[in-house]
Amino acid sequence: MDPPSVSISCDLMTDALAHTPRKLSSTQTTDYYEVLRKPEKFTTPIPTVYLYSNENSAQRYGFGSKLAKERYPRLAEASARVTVGPMPPADFLEKFLPVSDEVLQAMPRSQNAFRDIKASNKKESHIYQALLWALNADTSNKTRWLRHEARCPGFVFCDTSEHPDESGGSVGSVKPDIICYPDQYLPFVEVTKSSARPWEATANMSFAATFIEVKRKRTDDLYHDPSDHDPDKGEYKFVLGSRSSLDTKYAKLKEYLGQNVAYATECLSRQHRRFCYSVSVSGNRARLMRWDRAGVVVTEAIDFVDDPQLLCEFFWRFAHLSDEERGYDMSVEPASEEEETLFKDAITAHIRTQIDCSDSEVLSRCLDTHYMPGFVSAVHLPHDAAHSQSSSPRRLLVSRPVNSPLSFSGRCTRVYWAVDPTPDTNRKRNMKVVLLKDTWRLEGRGAEIEGNVLRMLREAKVRNIPSVLCDGDVLIKSTSGSDVSVVDRTIMHQYMDPRYTWVSHRRVVRADILKRVHYRLVLDIAGFDLLSLSGTHELLHSTYDALQALLDAHRLSSRLHRDVHPGNIILYKSSEAPSSRRTGYLIDWDLSCTTDGTQNVRDVYRPSFQWQFVAASLLDVTAAKQPHSILHDMESMFWVVIYCGMTRLPFTRPTTAEEFIFIMNSLFDSSTPYQPGQVVTGGDSKAKNLLDQRHISRFVWKCSHFATWISNLCRMQHSERATEWTPEALDAYWQNFLNTFDNQLPLNDGMDNIKKFGDVLSSHVADNLKGSAKQATTAVHSGRKRPHPSSPEVARPAESSSDSETETNSSVRASTSMAKVRRVSSTSGGRSHRSHASSATRPPPSATSTVLTAPDNGRGRGSTLRSKSGGFLTPSTAKGKSTVGSRSGASVRSATTSHSHQSARNGNSESSPGPSKQDRPSAKGKRR
Missing domain, CATH: 1.10.510.10 (Transferase(Phosphotransferase) domain 1)
Structure with a gap:
């Protein structure tokens, strides 16, 4: 039934309003573009260009569906237009992560850092754990030459693959495989279940300093480097290579790429940032990535198992940058x-x-x-x-x-x-x-x-x-x-x-x-x-x-x-x-x-x-x-x-x-x-x-x-x-x-x-249509007041055992995931703002830091985690697993900041020296 019409006294409209809407017959094929009159005195033409969709x-x-399966391919397609690469990794480090020679000389030894990552790994989780053991501090290993300080001092790498950040509602929860958190934010991401794996935590993109996304196979690489013999790199397709869209592998890689884009988008959206960094891992290959509001620059693939120097150096440099150099909006x-x-x-x-x-x-x-x-x-x-x-x-x-x-x-x-x-x-x-x-x-x-x-x-x-x-x-x-x-x-x-x-x-x-x-x-x-x-x-x-x-x-x-x-x-x-x-x-x-x-x-x-x-x-x-x-x-x-x-x-x-x-x-x-x-x-x-x-x-x-x-x-x-x-x-x-x-x-x-219409629409609309409140945009060092762990103001993360991304029904559990969390106190030893002076002159960590050592896990190694907020990271003795958030069964040695850590931060490590600059190739020595 056609809606009723009305006649209004208006000279220009009397005739137009005198009849009800009529449907055109099949013979009346008047084209809208012919009917719409061309502008006369009302408009002066301007150049026409194509619109594009993101x-x-x-x-x-x-x-359109906001579920990951549909959203990730859209994000991947849009990102391809603004992706630049493959940048030589050494150039990437020198350009974006500049530090002094003293800082580089103090870097822990990188030899065999990622030796546990093998092509035979059958699960992504095996790679997660190997990366966590390699990147977090390991000072109690029975094999002395394998001991090392944290490769990114002041930060802890956490396995967030099973605990998504659901504060984004139905637009899509996100859970990078590994998130690198500054020490002072660890109380906000604790996981309390007894079966938690070492360094297991909840994803929270409001506090992520950087992240790592892992795929098991080398063939899952999202980018394809041109060969040295390629005559015209300007025509070479870097993103997803030259695969046909009909290739079954193409759709899966497109989804993987969309994951990386979604995580970077969430990080930049939830924090006051100018840019951010991430790492994409596929088997034994890694690529460094820098995301800003104009696009993303991606490096050549790095074989970080056979040559761990560049990846270790990336995180070491990252730790010694100022907050502004890490991309925070100061x-x-x-x-x-x-x-x-x-x-x-x-x-x-x-x-x-x-x-x-x-x-x-x-x-x-x-x-x-x-x-x-x-x-x-x-x-x-x-x-x-x-x-x-x-x-x-x-x-x-x-x-x-x-x-x-x-x-x-x-x-x-x-x-x-x-x-x-x-x-x-x-x-x-x-x-x-x-x-x-x-x-x-x-x-x-x-x-x-x-x-x-x-x-x-x-x-x-x-x-x-x-x-x-x-x-x-x-x-x-x-x-x-x-x-x-x-x-x-x-x-x-x-x-x-x-x-x-x-x-x-x-x-x-x-x-x-x-x-x-x-x-x-x-x-x-x-x-x-x-x-x-x-x-x-x-x-x-x-x-x-x-x-x-x-x-x-x-x-x-x-x-x-x-x-x-x-x-x-x-x-x-x-x-x-x-x-x-x-x-x-x-x-x-x-x-x-x-x-x-x-x-x-x-x-x-x-x-x-x-x-x-x-x-x-x-x-x-x-x-x-x-x-x-x-x-x-x-x-x-x-x-x-x-x-x-x-x-x-x-x-x-x-x-x-x-x-x-x-x-x-x-x-x-x-x-x-x-x-x-x-x-x-x-x-x-x-x-x-x-x-x-x-x-x-x-x-x-x-x-x-x-x-x-x-x-x-x-x-x-x-x-x-x-x-x-x-x-x-x-x-x-x-x-x-x-x-x-x-x-x-x-x-x-x-x-x-x-x-x-209820939950049926929850996966089809963004939060602005549902009237949902956005998460607050966090500034660097936000969240100063640390709540007591038993306080009801601390929203506990929802447990998840699925390897796939949690979707539409997550919003109920996540509605208070951060809304009631208070700040971590500025007196709790949180990282202070760093100046742009040489990294060698930057202040050492708080003297009230606590070094927490995980017991031997049966493989001849333990784990040392440093918490500046009064000893938050306590490893569980159950099954030899270190857990984020567990407070029982811990082997804790409270002390002032270790001399080796402080010396490393000042550029002259003594207790755990790395090779000399002559013996250890740096990014400068690898420049093409």
């Missing part, structure tokens, strides 16, 4: 307890100004969206003229992000409600809550800075645009060793230079590896996104507010937004102009462009928009190319309303989750690979729905007026009369519709249709 652009609002630091209290109070007060909090449960749920107890960080703001009088850097307090990226490369935007703790002139704390955007913007020809764009729009009197309070590029210390600060940029683009002859597949990756700059923007509207709408009334009013911003920007400033989606419409109630409803503000103008023909060169880059809301004609790359116009932004706003209605407003049909998923997939997610590199085509389903509403009409809305609005806008877009789909016509219709039916639109009929 996990963030396709699945943030998509209904412009973020843990907040004080006083600041955390201020943050919680300010957020609570702000929530009360935005929504009705008469129900305490509503207030608690909203607070939980933005605040995670024990994990509040202080973000340093970019220095600008407004703060030039300040003697210290201005800071904002943040905790949980409103959204976080699902991909490791790209803009990788995180948005926070933030509190400024700076006292005002009367020395009173500022309780204002603002919106902080942390992103990696493009730098290059035509790339505009979003703060400047917003200022221009405000000057042009564009309505419903936020004000910029502060913005700028993030500064870091120069790697030259001086005190000079430089802008934080990605470095992957450097390897597109032809002089790096080792780069394979250069012609393919060059288009997607772009220079990015770390950028922060502070706006004055800390509100909720559109998916938090209260009902039909607010949906149609707030999207009309955003439409006014779209049309004003085009009319007054010749600018197109180009990335309209629910997350970019913020519902905010101003305290200066309180009203009965929240206003819809349009944000995220970083992908916008002008239409005057002078600033459209940024379109030489492939834009990555939210696929579900892009206009139908722009998704079809096989059709005649159309320039982006204001008409496309108008259509995007239409799809936003439809999407929010389907997910947040009441309906009586469809009645099953299966039908709901089918409609959402067909209408919003439909796409087909078009060419290598994940360029996709689609839009056909949207175009057909504008013609006959084949999917939209399957929804029967409880609000008949909402159904009327939908059907009339569909007719406007497919009408044979070109004058109907114009900015003026849409503005007039929408305004008249609201004026006519304002009192009849339900105010509080909003509902969560994702929860309505």
Whole structure:
């Protein structure tokens, strides 16, 4: 049954609204792309480029499966576009992990370090254990020459293969085979079961310093090095080699690659980081990897069994880097307890100004969206003229992000409600809550800075645009060793230079590896996104507010937004102009462009928009190319309303989750690979729905007026009369519709249709659709207060015996996996910030450290683990296994830091000397 229509007094729309929607017969094959009139005075054409899809652009609002089996291949395909390699390992170490010669000379002997790893290993777990024994300290081995200090001092490698990090909810739990944790975070990852293996722990990507992913066979290598005789490495396919997609092994390798990408993505997402490192192991081969927001660089394969030097040196160097050199963002630091209290109070007060909090449960749920107890960080703001009088850097307090990226490369935007703790002139704390955007913007020809764009729009009197309070590029210390600060940029683009002859597949990756700059923007509207709408009334009013911003920007400033989606419409109630409803503000103008023909060169880059809301004609790359116009932004706003209605407003049909998923997939997610590199085509389903509403009409809305609005806008877009789909016509219709039916639109009929269908949808939607709170983004040295092990505030990890990744039902057990964990005390011996001075002058570990020695395990070796938090690591005497978290049966010798360890850290080991620099080849000696 077609939804009813309504006649509204509007000259431009009288004829258009005089009839009900009609379905086209088989003979009426009017093409949507022919019907949509070409822009005249409303649009100046700009260059058209292909869109490409990644996990963030396709699945943030998509209904594709989020299970590992489907998600990993998608991640693998997207990563192939931004992978550079194979880099010589020696060059990798010298470039990314620089340390002094004194530090290298103090490195423990690497000979036979990984002797227990053999080609005959039948299980991956055998390789895990061999790596753990080799990398963690082993000072009590019966064979004296096999004893060694920790190969990564201050860190402990843990087997996390059976205890996934489930805090990510249904998007997918993650569990790298081995995670390297800083000592002070070990209390957060303990495993208490009696049968735990040596160094067994729970995966927690909020605290991971680096990780190792292991595959048993050498043939499971994710990359394929070209031979020395290859005539053209620029054409050589490095990622997954030259295997055919029809090869059964290809699909499995693609899944393995996706695992590595997922773990790196989670690490970068859950921590305040600029980049991170990892190691991929396949049999006796290893590859070192460096991930940043532009891409990943991968080394040549290292035979670390026959030649353990390079892998041992990697971890030794890693331990002696500063935190900044390990990839941590040092412009973020843990907040004080006083600041955390201020943050919680300010957020609570702000929530009360935005929504009705008469129900305490509503207030608690909203607070939980933005605040995670024990994990509040202080973000340093970019220095600008407004703060030039300040003697210290201005800071904002943040905790949980409103959204976080699902991909490791790209803009990788995180948005926070933030509190400024700076006292005002009367020395009173500022309780204002603002919106902080942390992103990696493009730098290059035509790339505009979003703060400047917003200022221009405000000057042009564009309505419903936020004000910029502060913005700028993030500064870091120069790697030259001086005190000079430089802008934080990605470095992957450097390897597109032809002089790096080792780069394979250069012609393919060059288009997607772009220079990015770390950028922060502070706006004055800390509100909720559109998916938090209260009902039909607010949906149609707030999207009309955003439409006014779209049309004003085009009319007054010749600018197109180009990335309209629910997350970019913020519902905010101003305290200066309180009203009965929240206003819809349009944000995220970083992908916008002008239409005057002078600033459209940024379109030489492939834009990555939210696929579900892009206009139908722009998704079809096989059709005649159309320039982006204001008409496309108008259509995007239409799809936003439809999407929010389907997910947040009441309906009586469809009645099953299966039908709901089918409609959402067909209408919003439909796409087909078009060419290598994940360029996709689609839009056909949207175009057909504008013609006959084949999917939209399957929804029967409880609000008949909402159904009327939908059907009339569909007719406007497919009408044979070109004058109907114009900015003026849409503005007039929408305004008249609201004026006519304002009192009849339900105010509080909003509902969560994702929860309505229960667990069936849990594996198909990201957390933002479910309203789940994100994990707090941890700064280096976060988590200062260590809870007592028996405290109920410590969330115990769920036990798991499966080797496969835990999936959809894990979210229930994981909902409190970290939410109630308190900080580890700063006085507990945690690692202090390291300066950029020579590693040889860095401070030794705390004198209160405890050395814990595992008993002989029957193979002639024990294990020495160092805990700076008062002896957390205690080996179990049961079956000779060392366990993380067990406190009984331990053989503990409490003492000051061993002289050998301290000497090694200072570059002159005495008790356990390694070979001299002449006897032991270093990375410098292996440079190609």
